[in-house]
Amino acid sequence: MRFKLISCEVFYREMCYTISQSPNQVDLEFLPKGLHDIKASLMLERIQDRIDATDESLYDAILFGYGLCNNGIEGLTARKIPLVIPRAHDCITIFLGNKERYLSYFNNNPGVYFKTSGWIERGTPGKEFDQLSIQRKTGLELSYAELVKKYGEDNAKYLYEELEKYKDRYNTFTFIEMGIEPDDRFEKQTREDAEKAGWGFEKVRGDISLIQRLIDGQWNDDEFLVVKPGYRVIANFKDNVIEAEPCKSAEQKDNK
Amino acid sequence: MENLKMLSEAIINGDAKKARELTQQALNHRVDPQQIVKEYLIPAMDEVGRRFECNEYFVPELLIAARAMKGSLELINPILASRGDKPAGRVIIGTVKGDLHDIGKNLVASMLEGAGFEVIDLGVDVAPEVFVSSVKEREPNFVALSALLTTTMPSMKQTIDALQESGLREKVKILVGGAPVSQRYADEIGADGYSDSASGAVGIARRLIL
Numbered sequence: 001m002r003f004k005l006i007s008c009e010v011f012y013r014e015m016c017y018t019i020s021q022s023p024n025q026v027d028l029e030f031l032p033k034g035l036h037d038i039k040a041s042l043m044l045e046r047i048q049d050r051i052d053a054t055d056e057s058l059y060d061a062i063l064f065g066y067g068l069c070n071n072g073i074e075g076l077t078a079r080k081i082p083l084v085i086p087r088a089h090d091c092i093t094i095f096l097g098n099k100e101r102y103l104s105y106f107n108n109n110p111g112v113y114f115k116t117s118g119w120i121e122r123g124t125p126g127k128e129f130d131q132l133s134i135q136r137k138t139g140l141e142l143s144y145a146e147l148v149k150k151y152g153e154d155n156a157k158y159l160y161e162e163l164e165k166y167k168d169r170y171n172t173f174t175f176i177e178m179g180i181e182p183d184d185r186f187e188k189q190t191r192e193d194a195e196k197a198g199w200g201f202e203k204v205r206g207d208i209s210l211i212q213r214l215i216d217g218q219w220n221d222d223e224f225l226v227v228k229p230g231y232r233v234i235a236n237f238k239d240n241v242i243e244a245e246p247c248k249s250a251e252q253k254d255n256k
Numbered sequence: 257m258e259n260l261k262m263l264s265e266a267i268i269n270g271d272a273k274k275a276r277e278l279t280q281q282a283l284n285h286r287v288d289p290q291q292i293v294k295e296y297l298i299p300a301m302d303e304v305g306r307r308f309e310c311n312e313y314f315v316p317e318l319l320i321a322a323r324a325m326k327g328s329l330e331l332i333n334p335i336l337a338s339r340g341d342k343p344a345g346r347v348i349i350g351t352v353k354g355d356l357h358d359i360g361k362n363l364v365a366s367m368l369e370g371a372g373f374e375v376i377d378l379g380v381d382v383a384p385e386v387f388v389s390s391v392k393e394r395e396p397n398f399v400a401l402s403a404l405l406t407t408t409m410p411s412m413k414q415t416i417d418a419l420q421e422s423g424l425r426e427k428v429k430i431l432v433g434g435a436p437v438s439q440r441y442a443d444e445i446g447a448d449g450y451s452d453s454a455s456g457a458v459g460i461a462r463r464l465i466l
Contacts, residue, residue, distance in 0.1 A: 040436075068406055071436050089407045106407055110354050110381060134435075139314030140359070147316065155270055155320045162319055162362070169356040169380065237409060237441055 001025070001217055002058065006050050007065025009033050010091050010118035014211050015065055017180045022215045026063070033123025036069055036090075037133035043072030056080040061226075063214055067093055068241055076233040077247060083227040084219055086210060087241045091118075095176045097207025098223070099241065105204070111171040113199075115190040116206070117181055171199050178206040260287070260296050263328070267300035268307075270320025272327045279328040289332045290341060293372060297325055297332075301370030305455025315359065318454065322366030329369065343374035345397040345465045348390050350378035352403050352411035360434055361402035363454035368400075371458045384411070384418035391424050397465055400457070401447075403434040412437070413445040429464045433457060 002025045007015050009030040019026045029050060035043045051062060061081055066073050067088030076083060088094050092114050093102040106112070135141040140163055147156035175190040187203060194201040210223060219226055222240070227233055231244040259278055266274040282292055304321040307313035313321075336343075347368050351361045358380045365375045376394055378386060387399060399419070401412045412432055419425045429448040432441070442450035449460040 070406060071438075089405075103407065107354055110356055137314075139316045142316065151270065151316060151320055154272070155316075155323070158323055159316050159319055163316075163359065166357055166359065235406065235436075235441075237413075237444060241406075 001060045003027070003061055003063050003215070003217075004054050004059045005029065005063040005065060005215070006031065006047060007063075008035065008069075008091065008118075009122045010116070011065045011094065011211065012122055013117050013180055014095075014178055014208055015215075018208060018211050018215045021212070024215060024217060026215060027059075032129065033118070034129030034133070036072060037129055037135065039132075039134060040071040040074065042132065043069065044075050047073065048076060051076070051079065051083070061217075065094070065211075065214075067091055068235055071235055073233055073242075074235050076227070078227040078229045078231055078244075080229055082229065083233075084214065085225045085227065085233065085242065086214060087223055087225055089241060092176075094210055095178065095206045096204070097210045099239075101207075105174075109172060109174070109202075111169055112174045112202075113170050113172070114174050114176060115186070115193070116176045116178065117186045120186050120189050172202055173197070173199055174202045174204055176204055176206040178208050180208065260292065263292070264296045264300040264303075267297065267321055267324045267328070268303055270317060270324050272320070272324040275324040276327040276331065279331050283331060283335070289335045292328070292332060293336075297328055297370065298372055301325055301367065302455075302458075304370070305367060305458060308455055309453060315363065318363055318366070322363070322370060325370050326366070344372035345461065346374045346376065346394065347398040347400055347461070348376045348378060348387065348394060348396045349400040350382035350387065350402070351380040352401050352408055352415055353381055353383045354411055355403050355405055355408035356380050357404035358402075360404065360454070361400075364400060364402065364433060364457045367454045367458050368461060371462065373398075373461065384415040387415050388418050388422045388424065391419065391428060392422070396428060398431055398461060399428050400431040400433070402432075403437060406436045409434075409436060409441065412441075412447070416445055416447065429461075431457060431460060431464075 005026050005028045007030055010033050015028060035046055059081055062083050064085045067090040069090050086094055088099055093099045095116055096102045130136055144160050147159050173190050173194040175187050191201050225242050227244040230247055232247050233242055234245050236243045260282055263275060263278040266278060304318060308318050349361060349365050351358050365377050369375045378390060401415055403409050403412055416430055431449040432447040433451055439450050449464055451457040451460050
């Protein structure tokens, strides 16, 4: 089988490794990690644009290295060949290998910030995403000096406290080791970050097998959504995260 | 009252010190506190909401305007309470279980307060049973639920279900919001109102309380 894979660059090492091991031939296109910082509709637009730019006659399906990602893939539409998308809230499910494991970890550790090789070495935000990011656009990313300049000392102090205090509720860096790292550099980096922030450090073992099944074409319905041509992705707010609906019914809803 | 127009301006500009001074002055001159709220504070926050909707104001401007308004209300509310004046309605608000984010929830709380509602803020990571016991105790008109993550959205449904099971669901209107929340989700879990912005939440609360 021959596939096109459109993936967030946060999976750079995992995707390259897995494709090298797969019987399938996979053409790979990475998109910037910064997409997750912009409005869902803009993220969707960028990804759909890469589907529409694909010569679909060359492939059996288009695979995705994305989860629901804050609804950033909601509306993604299959044209002539199927789209295959992991049923995942976000990349952490994909790193941990299944959504149940992610939810149980998350529910017990809401104050966790996850790190992986991709989260560490990928996605230094480009200028474009700096300007488009929701943080920037809503005025949430101003430095203390910028706040003082715009709103005066007294208000700046108040704003800084208000806008930064959510960070105090995070208390742990969890490093997900995928088992394909060259050495312990990423783990070390996470430990250092935790120490600097005064946070706890935890290491959990990732599970690359979900990515492997994606690439190998083993798409069981529990783990993957296969979107047939003429259908589009919607969030379904259930345990299986996403489903497909015919584009026609979507148009009727939009016209309502 | 020239000074009171300046009070509106002070709130719109997020000048907390001035807003407090002008409010105290007005109270010293025996201006009716209810009049200060209805004619100056609420219209000022409505204007702040309008500017936010039009992208003239961003989150920081909203936060400092709300702060200025709260300073005024701190002087006014005890007087209103001692006279037995009723707020526009009572709202219990919180970010649902598992979710630690509160900027959006705080904005909605501030806008509702600025619109004359009494707001009881339960904070973040609020379990369904905490919402239930607060509703029992405080008997609000509204319960407002916030979530920033798709992973914590199911907590909204669990909270509504918990209210249903406790027999409290029909006693309150439920508002939901947060970045990943949509009208479709609100309908699906049986919420009464949804808005994609803090100022929009005020309009919905006003409409639903009639």
